[in-house]
Amino acid sequence: NAGVTQTPKFQVLKTGQSMTLQCAQDMNHEYMSWYRQDPGMGLRLIHYSVGAGITDQGEVPNGYNVSRSTTEDFPLRLLSAAPSQTSVYFCASSLLASSYNEQFFGPGTRLTVL
Amino acid sequence: KQEVTQIPAALSVPEGENLVLNCSFTDSAIYNLQWFRQDPGKGLTSLLLIQSSQREQTSGRLNASLDKSSGRSTLYIAASQPGDSATYLCATSTGANSKLTFGKGITLSVRP
Numbered sequence: 001n002a003g004v005t006q007t008p009k010f011q012v013l014k015t016g017q018s019m020t021l022q023c024a025q026d027m028n029h030e031y032m033s034w035y036r037q038d039p040g041m042g043l044r045l046i047h048y049s050v051g052a053g054i055t056d057q058g059e060v061p062n063g064y065n066v067s068r069s070t071t072e073d074f075p076l077r078l079l080s081a082a083p084s085q086t087s088v089y090f091c092a093s094s095l096l097a098s099s100y101n102e103q104f105f106g107p108g109t110r111l112t113v114l
Numbered sequence: 115k116q117e118v119t120q121i122p123a124a125l126s127v128p129e130g131e132n133l134v135l136n137c138s139f140t141d142s143a144i145y146n147l148q149w150f151r152q153d154p155g156k157g158l159t160s161l162l163l164i165q166s167s168q169r170e171q172t173s174g175r176l177n178a179s180l181d182k183s184s185g186r187s188t189l190y191i192a193a194s195q196p197g198d199s200a201t202y203l204c205a206t207s208t209g210a211n212s213k214l215t216f217g218k219g220i221t222l223s224v225r226p
Contacts (some may be wrong), residue, residue, distance in 0.1 A: 002143075031212055043216040050211075058213065088156060094212060100145050100165060103207075103214060105158040 023091030138205035
């Protein structure tokens, strides 16, 4: 199993550009989520999904869109990038959409918005 | 709203020392608490998961304890090694959406 994979590893955008951060897992996990990590702020939940076709907002959803058309993939879209979205983005997954389950994280995407 | 605190923010110890990393949380109604390790520029690696009904979990030289009533967890690292140098984060799971609330982490440096 590759676990949770994310692409790209690094990305530089200009303000106003759009892009999609990819996340995939091969563990048949039901639950997937996106976090951003900022210095002094810790990790914060952006969006999450409890299964294919079901998504919901987390703590800091503004400026981001998600969809979940398959169990394996959970892409994060930035529609119009802003410097405030400069951050490290982590995708996570767990077997079931239950708060009792262990969560596994991907290697992260380091995004800089100029 | 759950708040998770990890103090101190950084810790430096000599190799071989046994050490304890602390994590405190304000809302005791947690489902579980998870300890992660993060190496510089890398992702989070899950170390230990303690369910709310458990008191501790062990994996190799690591032992994590949980005291829900006092809102505290500790990660004990036995016989520390330079390879243990990393940032250690704790996170609690509360609510039905599996959201994790993270502490800001403790950056550990083990000196040879």
